[in-house]
Structures are given as structure tokens and as C-alpha cells.
Amino acid sequence: MKIICWNCRGVGNPATVRDLKQLLVAIDPDIIFLCETKVSANRFDFVRRRCRMEGCLAVNAEGKSGGLVMMWKESKKVEIQTYSSNHIDALVHMKNESPIRFTGFYGNADLNRRQNSWNMLKRVGQTVTGKWIIGGDFNAILVEAEKDGGRRKPKVLMEEFRTIVDELAVVDLKTDNGWFTWVNNREGSARVKERLDRFLMSANAVNSFPFLETRVIRQSSSDHDAISLDTEGRRPRDGPMDPRLCFRYEVCWARNEAAKTIIKGVWQRGNQDIMEKITNVGKELGRWQYKKLKQLRNQIGSLQADINRLIDGQGSDNEGKKLKAVWLKLGNLLDTEEKFWAQRSRVMWLKEGDRNTRFFHVRATNRRKKNNIARLKDTNDSWRDNNVDICKAIREYFQLLFKSNLNSNSELNLDYIEKCISGTESSRN
Template sequence: MLVANDPDIVFLCETKINANKFSSVRSRCKMEGCLVVNANGKSGGLVMMWKESNKVKVQTYSSNHIDSIIKLENDNPIRFTGFYGNAEPNKRQCLWNMLRRVGQSVTKKWIIGGDFNAILDNAKKEGGRRKPSALMEDFREVVDELSMADLKTDNGWFTWVNNRDCTALVKEKLDRFLMSANDVARFPFMETNVIHPRLCFKYDVCWAKDVEAKKIIKEAWQKGFADIMGKIEMVGKKLGGWQYKKLKQMRTQMGTLQANINKVIDSQGGTYASNKLKALRIKLGKLLDEEEKYWAQRSRIQWLKEGDKNTRFFHVRATNRRKKNNIARLKDMDVSPLSSKYKERAKQGVRN
């Protein structure tokens, strides 16, 4: 996206990372200037990057904004505030007051851009429950008070979609640019666009030996897309949905197999029970191996090297190992359960 649009200034919100992890990103983006506001755990985090270090001067910043003065080519400065609204409605009033304080020091053209996590009216929302009118009124009030205009996008309208199906689908315009109303006419050729990034397609090792996956790839590839990128995107969409369903089925199967293994272990039986237990464990082992490959690729193999004992995979493996090493019951030569007297003797023998 950066290569295609070649921006001079980039503002990112909800990065979910800290400053020490962003230096490599900055160098890859070839940006001279950079300010990073650390994330709070696994939420929040802001970044502003710019190409020429002498063109941007940061004024103030917090966990929800970065305020700066930007020098344009004609040396006329413009005020830009990157903004990230709190998802919790009861905390938004504090952020509106923060924008009011910033506005008191603004004497130049002013643009506010980012994810406001709020809408101006219900026309900016489609699907789901209607937003409380008080929240929208608070947002409209601060926009009017600061004399800002909501810039319309040249393409697209909604900037956030919850990716649900049918009636559960919700679309909202949460990301926007506001500009001082008196200055909008001075930028007649200004464009604002909604860019939906294409999902990164990565080959999954789980597909290599799956007959159904091969069939899906073949059918998607033979459809009438002229360019190869269109074919790859179609394959990615088809396989993504198929793999999600398969993963749910696989987890259900593993739960069923584990329950059946427990039943066989707790039941009485001879050779048949032993063979059945072996067959069930082989099936469960294959499914666990598939799950291992699935998560190993998604975490870049790190958890596999570190051996995170809290993962479901290791938990099930350890549980099965304990059950293999466990003596469920003891029987005599006549295949009758031993009495408590002989059980104690057997335990002493095992300990010794």
C-alpha cells in the first residue's frame, strides 16, 4: 500500500505494538521521522511517520492523538492531528474535550484524521442496532464548535465492516478527515479515498496432502479470471472459508475421539478394547499433527520451539501420555479384578 500511494506522511492507529518493535518497520518504509506512542497491552498504539525530518514538528501527543505542524512546499504550515477515538462510549467526552484544548492553540489550517470510533448520524451506519442519539449529538457538537467540515470520500463510504453474514452484517463510517470549514475551498483538488487493503495470501502446508483442498484450488483456478492476481485472490477466498469450516470440524472430531478414548479406558474389555483404543489414538494423533502444522505456520514456529505448555495441542498430548502410562485396573489370571488386598501389594511392587 505504501509503494502504491507513496505518502509523505503516515498516521497509524491501533498498532498494538511498542516503540522498540517499530524501528524495522520505519526503516523498511524509508521514513526519516517517526513518533511512536506505545500500545496499552494488546490495544491502542499510535504511529506518525514522515519522509523529511524537517517538514514535521510534533506539538503534543497522548494515547489517543498526535498533534503536529506540517510545512508544505510553499512554506505555508498546516496543523494535522492524528486521532484515535476510544471504543468505550463513556470515555469519549474526555477525548472531545482534548480536541477542544488543541483547537484553542490552532491558528492555521487544521486537519484532524483517524479512527474516531463514532458516527455523526445514523446515515453513517447500515445494519445492527441504532446508535444512542446522545453520543452522536456530542460528536456533532464538538465538530460544530471547532468549525470543522467532514470531508466526503471520493470512493466508498463505509470504512468499517464486521464481516458477518446476512442480517448480522454491520457497516459504519468510523474513519474520517475533518478540516477547518473556512479552508476547504482553498483545496479544490483535494481527494480523500477509502483504501481497503488486499489480504495477504500465504500458502498453507495443511493443503498439500488434502484432496478436497486440491479440488478447490483446481476449480477456482479454472474460473474466468484473466490475470493471475485475480486467480490467486479467488483461491485464497475459497480456501480460507473452507479451512475455517474444516478447523471447526476437526476440533469437534478431536473432542469426540478424546471422549471415546476415555470411555474405552474406563470400560472393561479384552483384545477388542485394546485394538479399539489403539485405533482411536492413531486417529487423534493424525488430527493433532494437522492442528500442530496449522498453528505452527501461523505463529512462525516460535511457540513450537519455545514449547508453550499452555496450548491445547500440548495439553492433549500430555494428557494422552499420562493415560498411556496409567494402569487403569489390575486383573488376575482369570481376568477378574484384584481385591483391595492384592492391589496394595501391586502398588508397593511398582513403587519399588
């Protein structure tokens, strides 16, 4: 099960809706909990349809603040238990497992009303009998290390939070990446960072999910970052297939001089027939594309790591300027990556101009899953059921096919290929 929690700071902003859609398609969550939507429940239905989530419960904002929503996939059976201006509590039915209680929580920012939030959580906890997950913006920190900059938090507030965690018998889940989830976006000594957003989980739930993974997902349209929980996030997966084995023409090659040089070099090699040239062009472009994509991903990963270091590290006077510069560089690389995945996705329901990279990547990945061959019977009537053996069986089959049906190049009929250049022009090259 995958869950996302995000204090989006208002869904009336088009940039927030765009980021929300990208977040949904990139993570593909089963459930998403948003706080501070700042809209009425009736208005949120438009956002739900834009995000293509079937189930939804929205809690009205109070004026220009507050507002909660929980959305879920149609494939998930979710039963809402209780809700208020600070929480939405639901029972999530799991396939072949016992149900899980999930409570989306928004801690009251008003210190005079904070205790009401804790009391509400305790009342919910009294009704929980099985596995329990709590996630959201708690507007509180457990220890001093969860804040950098500004005035120190009163110890009594941190002690209250720790007491609640102990009374509820839940575990604070540390994220696998990142630390601070909120930044006030000011410069110098006025800059403050805190870990306000988190997941808490009952001990029996932690023990039930050995591959549990939680992450911080940096967002630019809100001062809060999103957090995600995946109960199967660390489960080992089969190694990815070598992209060079899946050759196809890429749009970006047409404008790349290096690609043109590779094609020209292969085509001008010595004694090769047309089929050999086509095969070798595919191999060379595949290797080159593989290296370029790997370099691009490494550069993107490096910049994302820089963003994490700037947010989670010790503050500096020009930290904000550095962060903006890194975001700009990252944006340029994401534009390049977007072109690659756009061609492979075959769908574009996001508006033109949105950064679709994560969407395209997920769609292309999902299409690859649908096209997946789980088992294959080879020419000896033996079943192959792993990627290496399946690829080998396919390769052997077509090698045998071409050997039996195409004994000589003289049988290759090129009469149906329209001539684009004359013999004289060809001899010049």
C-alpha cells in the first residue's frame, strides 16, 4: 500500500494542482491525504476529477484556512470512520491481509488549541484494534534536532508530543531520504526549517511490513514537502533489462549532432549489407543512448541530492539563492528527460506546458508492465521464466527463423522501397 501526505497550502493555485497530479502519477498512491486545501468540499470535486481519483472525502475549510481531503483509488475499499477539521480516520481493507487503520492528521497551529488535537488522536486510538498508520502535518516536533533556525521550541511542547506518541504506542518513522519537511523560505538568520510532517505507525504494523519505506518528496509550490509511505518499497525486484536490448528511434536523436555522427560512421563502414548496417546502427545508438540517459539520471540525482543538502544541512546566508539556482538547473535537465519519456508513454492527459516527466515515466513503465512476458516456451518446449532466459529464447527463435527463411542477401527485395537519392548522389558519399 502506498500513501502520500501533503500540506499543499491551497489547491486553488494552478501550480499546486499541477504538482499534485505529477505527484499522484509519479508515486501512484492508493491513498492521498491533503491538509490546508483552503477550499470548500464542493469545490474540491473538480480537483479530484483532474487527479483521476475515484474515492474522496473533503472537509470544508474554515474561511481561508484549513480544509482536509482524503482520496483513494477505486480498487481500494476504504471506510471512513470519523472526521473533523483536524483529521480524517479510515479503515482500509487489504487483499489477503487484515484491515489497516489510516488516520490523516493536521495538528492545530494554534498553541492554545493544540491539546484538542492530541485529545482527538487519543479518542481515535481507543477505537483501533489492529494495525494503525497516522500521517500528516503535526505542526510539532519531537526533539530539538527537528528544527534549525529561529527561536527554540518550548520543551513542554515537545514533551507533550512525545507523551502522545508513547500513549498511542506508535513509532515515529524516519524517512529514507531528507529530514526537514518545512522551510519558511527566508534568507540568512531569518530562515527556519522544521520536521513537521511525518508518519507514525503501531508496532504491530511495523513488524508486518519488513520492506517498509518512507520518503520526503520535495515540492516547490508549497513551503511543505510531501511525504510518502510504501509498505513494499524496499522489496527486492528483478534487475531492469538492459535498455540496449530494446532499440527504438528516439525523437531527441534528430537534433543531436553526436547521433548523426554515429549513424554516418556506421553507414560508411566497409563491406556490410543494408541489414547489417541497420543492425549496427541500432546497437551503436542503443549504447550511446544508454550512456546519455545514465549520465542524465546521475546529473538529476546529484542536483536532487544538492537540494536535500541545502534544505537539511546547516543554514547559510545565501542558502536561498543557491537553492533557486539548483532548482533552475534541475528544471533544465528535467525538460530533457521529459522529451525522452514523452515518446514512450503514448498518452498525454496533462496540459501542454506541465512538467510531465514523472507522469510519462510512470506511464511508460506501466505500459512496459502490461507488455511484460512472465513465461515463454522455447523451441524445445521448455518453459523460460526469468528475463535473461526469456530474452535468450526470443533471440534464438528469430535467429533460427532468419537462417531458415533468409539464406542469402540476394533474396532481400528492395523494389518496394522508394528511391530518395540518385545513383550519382549516392556515389558522391
